[in-house]
Amino acid sequence: MVSRRGFLKSGGLALFGIGLGGIPGFLADAVAGTVTPSLFKKKKIMVCIFQRGAMDGLMAVTPFTDKFLKAARPSLFMTAAKGAANDKPLIDLDGRFGLHPAMAAFEPMFREKRLGIVHGIGSPNNTRSHFDAQDFMESGTPFKKGTTSGWLNRAVGLLGHEAASPFQGVSLTSSLPRSFYGENPAVAIKNLADFNIQLRGNVAGAKMASKSFEDLYDQTSSDLLKNTGKESFDAIKMLQKTDVKNYKPENNVVYPATALGNSLKQIAQLIKMDVGLEVAFAESGGWDTHFNQGKDTGVFARNVNDLSNCMMAFWNDLSRYQDDVTVMTMTEFGRTVAQNGTGGTDHGRASCNFILGNAVNGGLVHGVVNPLSKDNLEDGRDLAVTTDFRSVFSEVADVHLGIENDKVLFPDFDGKKIGVMRG
């Protein structure tokens, strides 16, 4: 197995060393913060948000002219027509699709063609189990359980250069998600402030221990422990350059005080710290709306409101980096066309996703959503999957991160793209 832990390893040094000379000192300075480490600059960053629980794509982005949908959802259907009693109307995107009113924050981005939507996206495997569908989507192999790696881990491996830091692939979760399983380095960090040697209530003791550990790991005979130890202490120093706890977002942005808001805020911090982040992952929960999912208000409205507000806070906070960042959402499947007996929707097939970035072919609802008459539905009940999720994921990764080998990124995939990215 070839290790890609290149940071400060001879291979990595050689790579950065071309034409620079005196590398160890240069790196040491960079790490010590005396010189701004410009070697990480101009990396593209792909941020993925997994909406766990299966978002109702038909409520997020509603084909509001569809009479079948209206009939199938007597108490959930919304229209774009203004003045309907009590309800806020949908935001009419193109005369056929309407954005949920709680996602108003997205509208300007869509109009500016920076936000693209893919509808009818999903997996070729028709499982309606959360676990299996998430597993397949994250491994990127919809018919193979035993795939050891996740697609984001493979993406990291395909970036074409050694990791510039331990923060090349970061998940803002407490443990590594399936998407990041694999042999390329990836870190799960729930809270940046915790990334340190700590001893509760004993700062001095922790500092001393930290020094001891650094020495011990520097001298150990195991390369793995030695190199990772060095990475770790260098990473601590990188993070210490900024006051992680008292972060002030730019442009007067206020992140929603939610799990997703907190995750995206920390991703923004890592991007601004310039620590070499290229692939980031965050999660959003609560999408499994079997019971009273609501319409313009209620649980679904709160969820999409949080999603859109968090993403826009992130985007505006990163105004200086917008060319470098693309954000993509994903969810394991969609929900039934018809509402169920408890004012919610059950597990279905296709959903929709959102892609935000300057290189996105935005202002469009991509994909195919046929009229929702029964014979057009998958198994007579669900929005049919017309776009393979791998098509969209690989296009975003290919264009934004410059990945070329789709056969490694998504084995057994035919590689067809639908044009969600420009260029």
Next chain:
Amino acid sequence: MKGNIRNFYVTAILFCFAILLSSFVRVAGVADKLAMPYKKAGLTTEQAAAHLLSRFTYGAQPGQVEEVTKMGLEKWLKKQLEAKADDEQLNQMLSKYDAIGFSNSQVEDDFPQGPRVRRWAVRDGYLHKDSLSNGNSKYQREILQTYMKDKGYRPLQELYRQFFNQKILRAAYSENQFKEIMTDFWFNHFNVALNKTQCASFVPAYERDVIRPNVFGSFENLLLATAKSPAMLMYLDNSSSSGVNVPMEDQEMMGMNDMGMSAQQKAKKNERVKKIKQQIQNKKKQGGLNENYAREVMELHTLGVDGGYTQNDVTQAARVLTGWTVAPLGKEGYGAANRNIIERLGANALRDKGFVLDGDFFFNANRHDNGEKVVLGKKFPAGGGYEEGEALLKMLAQHQSTAKFISKKIAVRFVNDTPPSSLIDKMAKTFTSSKGDISSVIITMVNSPEFWSEQALREKTKSPFELAMSAVRSLKAEIDQPFQLYSWINRMGQQMYYYQAPTGFPDNGQYWINTGSLLNRMNFGLALASQRIPGVKLNLAALNSNREPESVEAALVTYSKLIMPERDLGKTVARLKPMLNDPNLQQKVAKAADQNSAKKDANNKGMEMQSMNEVPLKEEKLKFGNGKKANENPTIKMQAGSNTMLAQVVGVIIGSPEFQRK
């Protein structure tokens, strides 16, 4: 009559004698076969004992190397393979966890899953279906809590918690350490995960009844037990896989030779065959075949990914295993549809029609594809029923590729991350000749020079679970709240029982050691030694028979040896010495300790100096060169609970690179 009785006695005595003899022969055989070439590898008996303990326990306890040396290495390993040591103390600790012995049915009855509880609460009139959620989840939660209380249901999290706790207590305290190690190994090999809710309730019984009793026996039995377990049947979806069942007479009709038939008979037959084919076609359209288990049983459980099977073999094997599903469990638990079949038919008819009800396993003949299949070139004739599934698994268990694949996996676990093929070949040969006897494969491994070579000693990286357990064992910690350790293990990168993929956790150092997880290993060492992990108590002084080390340096040497017996610790000690000799060290530590225990110490500072547990250090050895106030607090506090230099030293040892290896 009398003669009969006498005969009976004679037979009985002979029978008992035969059993005794056979068990004697078996054990003697194992002991005979054990011949571990550690001396040839240049190891002392103590070093070899330390290596054995590092591989087949969750870490040596202080003094254990000497114990094993005294007992004899072969004898110790033999006892571990028998796994019959008395675990009274452990069982005492486990007795407060009432649910860890629950059957799957009891779990279904007492710990129903959330969605089901909600449905029942509506059914029983506690909740109106329109009032569900509606933005007031707190209200709903309260009602559900009341409902569960009234009905005596308990939250599933409580079962999980007990389950995690038992795992940690067993690893820390069981006398049958190797059995626990192998339980962990095989669980990971046949991984199931709590994140899949469909199988989650059955995971505790899976580990207890399916894995643990079979860890040293025949691989075939283990494979079969997992294949028939509710946890595996649900985790890899075989429980929902179904095929087309064509009645035998129809199958015969389709294969019938036309010769000798009249034109009329022929026409009739063709008409019938056409109809059957149409029926099969219709049923196929309804779907039902699920290949997940069939694929993984070959790729991950037996042959290995390069084991020489094709996609067609997967599909055919999936067809063989159709109808293998879960028996009805509990009063209102899983498998209501099967309950109807079982109750309607009754035991005799059930058996006559080819159904099999075996504990929690149910073979539903109606869902079985009874056509002919060919897997790996072996033909399974039509109408094979349940037995063909067993035959398939036996074939897989004894396959050459399996012998290699399993041997390699065992060697990776116990030798190093890239074991030599010479060793794997030997083990595979034993696997084949012993028909997959796991103990025999292990014995071949330890009898091989490769097991004792330089490339094996201390070459494995501890998983976070192993790190935590070895730390606890080497410090003789008292665990009152095992879950605290579970959380730390999670933080260090191993969320036990939640590895989503059927591959199980990878078994290599590269996987365990990364930036974030390594820092948490160091933090774990510090937290444990300074008693910052609630419910995990230490007595560092008692470890050294309450003898105080003469200096900080002496403490470092003494405790390094206690915690990591039979290792070359020169480097570790050499590296840490300057830190300990830091002229300002004493002040720093004293200050830190004061900050910590300022309140506690405020009243008895004067007393402390004379405390029984504290002995003044010999100053000349300390080289505290700052000359001022060197004796301000010249002690190593040895009390349990105190945050002192000793705790700091021990914390650094636990977090040191050397302790991450085994």
